Amino acid sequence: MSEIREEALGFAEPEESVPLREPERQYYFMDRMRSLVAEKERELGRKLTMHVATFGCQMNAKDSEKLCGILSYIGYEETESEDADFVLYNTCTVRENANTRVYGRIGYLGACKKKHPGMRIALCGCMMQEKHVVEKLKKSYRFVDIVFGTHNIYELAELMYEREQTGKPVFRILEETKQVVEELPAVQKYAFKAGVNIMYGCNNFCSYCIVPYVRGRERSREAADIVKEVERLTANGVKEIMLLGQNVNSYGKTLAEPVSFAELLHRVSLVPGLRRLRFMTPHPKDLSDELIAEIAANETVCRHIHLPLQSGSSRVLQRMNRHYTKEQYLALVDRIRSRIPDVAITTDIIVGFPGEIEEDFQDTLSVVEQAGFLSAYTFLYSKRTGTPAAAMEDQVPAEVANERFQRLLQTVNRVASEQAEKAVGKTEEVLIEERNPENGLLTGRLSNGMLVHFPGDASRIGAIADVKLNECRGFYYLGTLVS
Ligand code: SAH
Ligand code: SF4
Ligand code: F3S
Numbered sequence: 001m002s003e004i005r006e007e008a009l010g011f012a013e014p015e016e017s018v019p020l021r022e023p024e025r026q027y028y029f030m031d032r033m034r035s036l037v038a039e040k041e042r043e044l045g046r047k048l049t050m051h052v053a054t055f056g057c058q059m060n061a062k063d064s065e066k067l068c069g070i071l072s073y074i075g076y077e078e079t080e081s082e083d084a085d086f087v088l089y090n091t092c093t094v095r096e097n098a099n100t101r102v103y104g105r106i107g108y109l110g111a112c113k114k115k116h117p118g119m120r121i122a123l124c125g126c127m128m129q130e131k132h133v134v135e136k137l138k139k140s141y142r143f144v145d146i147v148f149g150t151h152n153i154y155e156l157a158e159l160m161y162e163r164e165q166t167g168k169p170v171f172r173i174l175e176e177t178k179q180v181v182e183e184l185p186a187v188q189k190y191a192f193k194a195g196v197n198i199m200y201g202c203n204n205f206c207s208y209c210i211v212p213y214v215r216g217r218e219r220s221r222e223a224a225d226i227v228k229e230v231e232r233l234t235a236n237g238v239k240e241i242m243l244l245g246q247n248v249n250s251y252g253k254t255l256a257e258p259v260s261f262a263e264l265l266h267r268v269s270l271v272p273g274l275r276r277l278r279f280m281t282p283h284p285k286d287l288s289d290e291l292i293a294e295i296a297a298n299e300t301v302c303r304h305i306h307l308p309l310q311s312g313s314s315r316v317l318q319r320m321n322r323h324y325t326k327e328q329y330l331a332l333v334d335r336i337r338s339r340i341p342d343v344a345i346t347t348d349i350i351v352g353f354p355g356e357i358e359e360d361f362q363d364t365l366s367v368v369e370q371a372g373f374l375s376a377y378t379f380l381y382s383k384r385t386g387t388p389a390a391a392m393e394d395q396v397p398a399e400v401a402n403e404r405f406q407r408l409l410q411t412v413n414r415v416a417s418e419q420a421e422k423a424v425g426k427t428e429e430v431l432i433e434e435r436n437p438e439n440g441l442l443t444g445r446l447s448n449g450m451l452v453h454f455p456g457d458a459s460r461i462g463a464i465a466d467v468k469l470n471e472c473r474g475f476y477y478l479g480t481l482v483s
Pocket of ligand 1: 094095208209210211245246247281283308310348349350379380381382383384
């Protein structure tokens with residue numbers, strides 16, 4: 001999408017030569033930065049390095065691939081070390097601990113910069129959309145060079161150039177955006193699998209969740225653009241695609257010509273060369289029968305549905321603004337299992353939501369037993385400023401929540417290993433992803449998302465192969481390569 005930009009530049013640049021349209025404008029700044037970096041390389045007699053750290057979810061990781069693409073184009077070489085010439089933290093604020101981790105690490109970067117004054121430190125992502133965070137950075141972390149949010153990651157090169165031209169820190173955080181600039185370089189973390197955004201933002205306002213405030217309103221990409229991106233990826237050897245959105249079930253509802261998520265899944269699955277298609281995350285409140293039928297009939301779609309439960313208590317679910325009851329969730333699981341018998345269902349659960357009493361927690365345990373999750377991410381409720389739940393009175397004391405959390409983990413682990421055991425002895429198709437540095441074995445992922453470790457040659461990484469599952473070790477299998 002392109003849009004005309006109207007504000008004046010904040011630094012000296014021949015205005016008439018700066019394109020107003022995107023993505024041309026960003027290519028202009030990427031080229032300017034490329035010259036500056038080349039100059040610096042000559043001066044130092046070495047390549048400049050960059051380090052991008054991702055703190056959040058798959059969508060955050062996808063943003064990091066775009067940011068790395070811009071930095072590579074400019075001429076930076078990626079390094080594992082945080083003591084790099086350009087360090088970028090792509091932050092997350094979904095829970096308080098994600099947030100605290102970031103502050104600790106920025107402090108460490110400040111120490112690196114003292115020894116290495118040419119270093120540039122940039123922060124972006126969800127945490128930067130919070131006003132109190134930006135205030136704290138301005139006041140107590142003055143060595144930070146560039147701060148931007150979730151709506152303008154495509155502007156990285158422009159902001160870097162502004163920093164160099166003005167010699168001052170650059171803060172640019174937008175409240176909202178209508179425009180999404182897609183046509184910029186991106187670096188793929190893996191050659192054989194990739195995530196593709198199908199929508200941005202979220203409109204659900206679950207009462208505990210900060211995502212709608214930091215990611216803005218829901219916006220779907222055109223189906224044709226998504227298909228084109230997947231075609232380009234598979235033409236480059238990608239075999240597995242994950243479609244990404246905060247609530248994929250509401251994909252396409254606001255497009256000029258509405259397209260349902262099931263229809264999109266179907267269209268994408270037809271892209272030549274695509275072997276596996278995944279998606280993340282559907283909301284249980286509106287997972288349609290059309291979608292279940294599409295997954296059942298479509299062999300390219302992986303046998304895995306991540307279906308966040310959050311709580312098993314209908315009373316708590318209502319206070320969470322989730323729009324389903326315990327019974328409706330369980331009925332949905334039954335519908336899915338009856339039509340897609342080999343599907344794995346995984347989930348997210350929050351413990352200690354305000355007002356949760358032992359009886360509510362027992363409901364959560366009972367849903368875990370009945371739904372037979374193959375795995376579950378369990379979280380302690382974290383109070384997020386500005387969300388409705390943060391203002392609820394009856395916050396659960398930490399020791400009570402911790403104790404429930406431990407009990408939940410025990411149940412989840414038992415149920416998950418019972419489910420995983422069922423596949424022992426079977427031969428399953430896997431996508432071989434990497435070599436495990438610890439045990440030297442190859443790691444492959446099953447259609448249902450589980451991992452299997454097995455002996456084999458690293459030349460097979462990126463291939464799809466059959467592996468016999470010999471033994472289950474809880475979160476993964478040990479196996480042998482069959483073909
Ligand atoms: N859009 C997805 C998930 C987004 S965040 C969905 O609706 O399922 C990922 C997970 O973080 C959520 O599923 C939830 O379990 C957890 N989470 C979100 N806000 C939280 C909070 N305030 N405290 C604890 N966990 C939270
Ligand atoms: Fe947060 Fe709910 Fe949106 Fe998921 S659906 S991102 S939990 S508000
Ligand atoms: Fe975190 Fe933002 Fe994702 S808050 S979970 S990185 S959308």
